[in-house]
Amino acid sequence: MKRFLVLPFAFILSLISVCDTFAWGFFAHQRINRLAVFCLPEPMSAFFKRNIVYLTENAVNPDRRRNAVKGEAPKHFIDIDVYGDSALWKMPRRWQDAVAKYTEDTLQEYGIVPWEVNRMKYSLQKAFERKDAKGILRIASDLGHYIADSNVPLHTTENYNGQMTGQKGIHGFWESRLPELFSDKYDYFVGQADYEKHVQQRAWNSIIAAHSALDSVLGFEKKLNAEWPEDKKYSFEQRGNVTTQVYSREYSKAYDKMLGNQVERRMRASIKQVADFWYTAWVDAGQPNLDDLLDFKLSDEDLKEQEEERKLWQQKTINVRTEESAMITIDEILFGSCCNHKDHRSACKDGHGH
Ligand SMILES: [Zn+2]
Numbered sequence: 001m002k003r004f005l006v007l008p009f010a011f012i013l014s015l016i017s018v019c020d021t022f023a024w025g026f027f028a029h030q031r032i033n034r035l036a037v038f039c040l041p042e043p044m045s046a047f048f049k050r051n052i053v054y055l056t057e058n059a060v061n062p063d064r065r066r067n068a069v070k071g072e073a074p075k076h077f078i079d080i081d082v083y084g085d086s087a088l089w090k091m092p093r094r095w096q097d098a099v100a101k102y103t104e105d106t107l108q109e110y111g112i113v114p115w116e117v118n119r120m121k122y123s124l125q126k127a128f129e130r131k132d133a134k135g136i137l138r139i140a141s142d143l144g145h146y147i148a149d150s151n152v153p154l155h156t157t158e159n160y161n162g163q164m165t166g167q168k169g170i171h172g173f174w175e176s177r178l179p180e181l182f183s184d185k186y187d188y189f190v191g192q193a194d195y196e197k198h199v200q201q202r203a204w205n206s207i208i209a210a211h212s213a214l215d216s217v218l219g220f221e222k223k224l225n226a227e228w229p230e231d232k233k234y235s236f237e238q239r240g241n242v243t244t245q246v247y248s249r250e251y252s253k254a255y256d257k258m259l260g261n262q263v264e265r266r267m268r269a270s271i272k273q274v275a276d277f278w279y280t281a282w283v284d285a286g287q288p289n290l291d292d293l294l295d296f297k298l299s300d301e302d303l304k305e306q307e308e309e310r311k312l313w314q315q316k317t318i319n320v321r322t323e324e325s326a327m328i329t330i331d332e333i334l335f336g337s338c339c340n341h342k343d344h345r346s347a348c349k350d351g352h353g354h
């Protein structure tokens, strides 16, 4: 972060105004993982609740490493529209079938999130089978991240930042600015986790739902933009020591109203899917007794290793899409290392004793 703060002010401004942030924003990811914990049934909840801080804080690890780790970036999105008009329905659901049809290089180029979600669910199942506490936590928090990304409309299109329709910045506007302003009012009650029999298909269902919302995401902003004068569209806000250009509250409110709870619906769908997939992985692993793992604590060595790893991710940079690159630092400036927003522990309070 220190390295970032010495950058020229104008550069910071332009970065924030164009990109805002990425991938549901820092705090939305954290909130989704956190709230999913409260949806888990009794045999899982003690272990997950005990480690809720880990699951929350590490919800953005995949974004932290996307600039540093080769092969990481495509796991966060799928540009389904590059495959043609009805690709949403025609794309083979299974990885091997899709590779046979399009080659792995092509799939990697345009993103692999629905298959990654399926693969990570299987890895989580394996970690449960080994009763590997560290592995369970690491994989569960990563899986939560990819599921949340797969529920974001702008993670399902080549026009991911409105760059093809003159709406540059809309990525962060939808997934960061709107939740930042309005998510405290959202209803997060999604009920208890359910077993998911068709994991790969469900991973596609979130893409289908997200992509189906894309027309409104882009269309409403375009309409609004045409009606609003430029000086009312943006405003400046003080974030710590940094003055940032942001979409104004009034403009954001008008957009949110037009979207009619769409962001809330995608966040709720994310929370439910994360809980369902954690639970399903545990069931498919034979329902191991997680109470045996309640004494687990990351060792000093683990913590040191974690710290080193994060430093490495910050230092290394490989080429990835610009709206997704190097922005974690901005989120850390805006929201701190953990979100300042108030918690919604009540996501699953109804009848499940959480
Ligand atoms: Zn994003």
Ligand SMILES: [Zn+2]
Binding pocket: 023, 062, 063, 076, 145, 149
């Ligand atoms: Zn991501």
